[in-house]
Amino acid sequence: MKKFLILVVLVASCLVAGCVGKVQTYTDPGQSINVSTNQEFVIALESNRTTGYLWEESYDESMLKLVESRYELGKEAEQGLVGAGGVDYFRFKALKAGETEITMTHKRPWEEEVLEQRVFRVSIK
Numbered sequence: 001m002k003k004f005l006i007l008v009v010l011v012a013s014c015l016v017a018g019c020v021g022k023v024q025t026y027t028d029p030g031q032s033i034n035v036s037t038n039q040e041f042v043i044a045l046e047s048n049r050t051t052g053y054l055w056e057e058s059y060d061e062s063m064l065k066l067v068e069s070r071y072e073l074g075k076e077a078e079q080g081l082v083g084a085g086g087v088d089y090f091r092f093k094a095l096k097a098g099e100t101e102i103t104m105t106h107k108r109p110w111e112e113e114v115l116e117q118r119v120f121r122v123s124i125k
Contacts, residue, residue, distance in 0.1 A: 023040050023041060023042055023091070024041050024042070025041070025042040025043075025044050025089075026041065026042065026043050026044070026120060027043075027044050027045065029104075029118040029119055029120045029121075031120075032121070032123065033120055033121065033122040033123065034123045034125070035094045035122065035123070035124055035125070036094065036124070036125050037094055037095065037096060037097055037124060037125070038093065038094065038095075039093070039094050040067060040091055040092065040093045040094075041091075041092055041094075041122075042089055042090065042091045042092075043057075043089075043090045043092070043102065043104065043120060044087050044088070044089050044090075045087065045088050045090075045104060045106075045118070046085060046086075046087055046088075047071065047085055047086060047087060047088040047106075048084070048085030048086070049071060049085070049086070050085070052108045053106055053107060053108055053115055054088070054106070054107070054108070054109060055088045055090070055104050055105070055106055056104070056105045056106075056107065056109075057069070057090055057102060057103070057104055058102070058103040058104075058105065059092070059100065059101070059102045059103070060100045060101075062095065062096070063094070063095055063096060063098060063100040063122075063124065064092045064093065064094060064095060064100060064102065064122070065092065065093045065095055066090065066091070066092055067091040067092060067093050068089070068090075068091040069088070069089070069090050069091070070088075070089050071086055071087070071088050071089070072086050072087050072089065073086040074086045074087065090102075090104075092122075094122070094124040095124075096124065097124050097125055098124055099121070099122070099123055099124075100121075100122050100124070101119050101120065101121055101122065102119070102120045102122060103117060103118070103119050103120075104117065104118045104119075104120065105117050106118075
């Protein structure tokens with residue numbers, strides 16, 4: 001029991017001290033994304049899926065891994081406002097050191113026309 005209590009205190013201390021790092025979220029392609037190998041980060045972009053437009057990611061799979069892609073409704077949509085949007089979240093993990101880019105394209109999957117494109121530069125140490 002004493003060992004369990006010590007383990008709980010150690011884990012709690014680590015969490016409070018920040019041993020488990022916070023995942024940084026980026027919304028602006030002008031922001032520098034500087035991460036270490038095996039570190040995760042998130043790109044969050046406003047979206048309104050009721051229009052048919054989605055964010056599609058394009059990146060070097062030898063440098064980055066897409067860990068998760070999800071959509072969250074905004075507060076207005078949760079409250080029942082028709083046509084309200086939300087946010088697309090893309091969680092990446094850095095695989096190896098170097099410089100790379102993530103291109104986010106906002107378009108309808110069945111159309112060629114691109115509504116918007118954002119390029120995020122990533123520096124991995």
